Ligand SMILES: Nc1ncnc2c1ncn2[C@@H]1O[C@H](COP(=O)(O)OP(=O)(O)O)[C@@H](O)[C@H]1O
């Protein structure tokens with residue numbers, strides 16, 4: 001289903017992976033930073049409920065989390081944090097009590113709570129947690145663009161496929177984007193994409209969309225330890241180019257909305 005009526009609204013980009021540690025948060029932070037450099041107003045929602053760590057990437061302190069919003073202590077606007085470079089972030093919470101208080105109902109409620117920020121951002125980037133549980137499905141289905149991030153590791157390939165399968169079969173989502181991360185060069189990225197796309201075509205009867213890949217760079221680890229995005233470290237021309245190309249391709253892709261969704265900003 002194509003939808004062209006939402007062009008002037010916030011573009012919502014969901015990032016999932018199946019497996020943890022493949023680079024979702026790093027990707028969200030660097031994508032946001034490049035968009036921000038291009039003059040876009042960007043909000044990142046760290047939807048890794050209970051284990052949110054996006055504030056660490058920016059060396060910010062969290063004043064409140066989505067759990068405070070769900071439990072009526074704070075409004076969404078009150079928990080938005082502005083980072084040094086102007087990117088806004090919302091934390092999903094990072095305590096055990098917070099993990100326990102989240103259920104499927106909440107994922108829907110969380111998505112709906114974003115209407116409070118309607119019109120304030122050009123992009124909302126949703127950093128979805130690892131795994132393939134109901135919250136992951138609900139968050140991904142609620143986004144305009146649905147990106148599955150993966151690496152060449154066999155366990156990442158298996159878990160990315162599991163997520164793609166669930167999104168395709170259970171949520172009937174089409175137009176999924178698969179982005180290879182930590183690849184040696186763009187040729188390897190293209191190869192990884194093609195092999196995943198072949199499997200998905202063969203077993204699920206769907207095609208994945210290609211918007212590029214992200215090269216491996218030790219700058220990312222350094223950036224994490226310094227509390228800055230890798231693209232803003234100054235010597236990361238390759239990193240910047242990866243994201244610029246990716247954003248350019250993303251802009252040409254038609255949004256395909258999930259049939260049974262509760263969308264952000266709807
Ligand atoms: N393109 C990349 N090249 C090298 N290391 C990367 C890359 N992307 C992410 N990483 C590293 O991978 C680790 C996990 O990243 P993170 O973003 O926390 O993953 P996730 O959010 O998926 O759990 C971090 O140490 C990060 O620096």
Ligand SMILES: [Mg+2]
Pocket residue numbers: 024025026048053127
């Ligand atoms: Mg993460």
